[in-house]
Amino acid sequence: MNRRSVLLLLASAGSLGACVSQPLRTGSLDGASSAPYTLASGDRLRIIVFGQENLSNIYAVDGSGRIVMPLIEAVPVAGMSTSQAARAIEARLRGGFLREPRVTVEIDAYRPFFILGEVTNSGQFPFVNGMTVQTAVAIAGGFSPRATRTTAEISRPTGDGIVTASVPITAPVRPGDTIVIKERWF
Template sequence: MNRRRALGLLVAALPLGACARRYSVAPDLRLSEPYVLAAGDKLRIIVFGQDSLSNIYQIDGSGRIAMPLIGPVPVGGLTTAGAAGAIEAKLRAGFVREPKVTVEVDTYRPFFILGEVTNSGQFPFVNGATVQTAVAIAGGFTPRAARDFAELTRRTPRGIVVGDVPITYPIRPGDTIVIKERWF
């Protein structure tokens, strides 16, 4: 049985929606989409005139931050502007008369790299990083590594997308990169 047919049988056996979509050119790995917040991001939140509420908050696994007075605020899947609006709405509901909130990402969630690199694992995200930069952070390629492309997995608002990308492709926080073994 060839590999493509075996993969088709494997996908057919899974429940609908249980597997990631796969693209050879990765059209859903767009960089033009705004950055959305997710678990692991740390946010610097400033509530003007309310120093006791201004702080750095980490988004938990359920996509929420816990703030004094207003409790948990769901911010996962929102942009920083959307998160500011959600916090302002909760504060306006009986706590602060005219809240003005600014939200910025203090620390991005890490990226992950696996496969034919010297040190696989989780690494802090660096702005402007590409797949090649991620490989350098992970200690470089092993002798058997395919050096011209990588498999990239990214969570998008439409679901998990997996695709092959060139080594110069920009990465985002939370991406998982797999460096494949080359065939001689």
């Protein structure tokens, strides 16, 4: 009888040890969250060339990270900020087309975010400013009955590659992030 009690106690202690939540690894995303926004494939840009109404329009960043404009054709903008993209377009226009081009680049629509796992509707959704993991889950129709409701895994493309970390559901989401909602065990 005594052996049975000890084995039962050890088995229950082992089960409870599995319930202890793991520490969140957010250090790797902290630098990526505070970095300025850089353009990438999927962004739509509103480009205004002052005094040139036929060049001012909305342009999409294509799969290779470029925008295609009349006269100057393809301009690589991936990895640039909006002000850097404006300077690159000005430099191209200055090369034989306009004397003193003045260009403004604004983001018309951010690239989408992706959400997978234990949500009602996984997939690709439009990004909304100020979004957190919790609002992303709401956009995806809410948690499934088996979902972990306190943490998520975010994969974020950075200049150094893709960074993945476990974060609380109050963590901010950036355009292009992939969110995975894991299944809970109990």
